[in-house]
Amino acid sequence: MSSSNSDQWTLSRRSFIGGSDARIIMGDDPAALLRLWQEKRGEIEPEDLSRDLLVQLGNATEPLNRYWYEKNTGHAVSHVQRRVVHPVHRWMAATLDGKIEATGAIFEAKFMLPWSFSEEGATAKHTPQLQHNMWATASRMAVLSIITGGGKWVELTIPADPLYQHLLLTAEKKFWRCIETGEAPQLFGVDPPRSRVAAVRMVDMGTSNSWADFAAIYRRTRDAAVEHERAKTELKALMPEDAKEASGHGLRAKRSKSGAVSFELRVAE
Secondary structure: OOHHHHHHHHHHHOOOEOHHHHHHHOOOOHHHHHHHHHHHOOOOOOOOOOOOHHHHHHHHHHHHHHHHHHHHHOOOEEOOOOEEEOOOOOOEEEEOOEEEOOOOOEEEEEEEOHHHOOHHHHHHHHHHHHHHHHHHHOOOEEEEEEEEOOOOEEEEEEEOOHHHHHHHHHHHHHHHHHHHHOOOOOOOOOOOOOOOOOOOOOOOOOOOHHHHHHHHHHHHHHHHHHHHHHHHHHHHHHOOOOOOEEEEOOEEEEEOOOOOEEEEEOOOO
């Protein structure tokens, strides 16, 4: 990117809130929030990420990520690096990694380190950006295509979450107002529910030692657990309805004000 194009890009980014900004706005880092506010107001230059290896790996692997997704799913990705502005909130925009032609879902390509990767963690990390982009483009679905440094490719399908998007829009409106008025922003304290990841894969856990250990415990204790639950049901039925407490044979049952019955073992004196 030439110096002229870079300057134009920087100026244009000051004029809207994008998906990458949403993560900071919904985050818990006050210093990052303040820096973003200063960048949007033109008070400081954007952080130079040209020497951030992880950022550059993400940029370098994005075409490969898109190619790998198309090859493995048969779905074409279009609208690559297209910017879409919300029709009502003109300060809200999304620069897309792509859009899946067959479904209209937002396509987002990411590179993540293998030792810190989990599907739940990836979803939580990228939810603000994905929900922002879905809201800006009126999309009902997003696909997160992830390549890890361990040579693993993961596809996650994430639906639009209206509650999350409402909270996100509220926080972004407040942040944009701070940009316009010059009032320094504060953390918004939003703790929205995580978007659910669509379960689409069948996984063989035969190579996991931990799975093997707990599977063995489950098989060994299943009959005892079933018998235990049956005993609790029968004991509750035997307890007189007007009894606040019942005890005998090393067991005490207590009835709460709401009617729930709990049990505890009595230690012999």
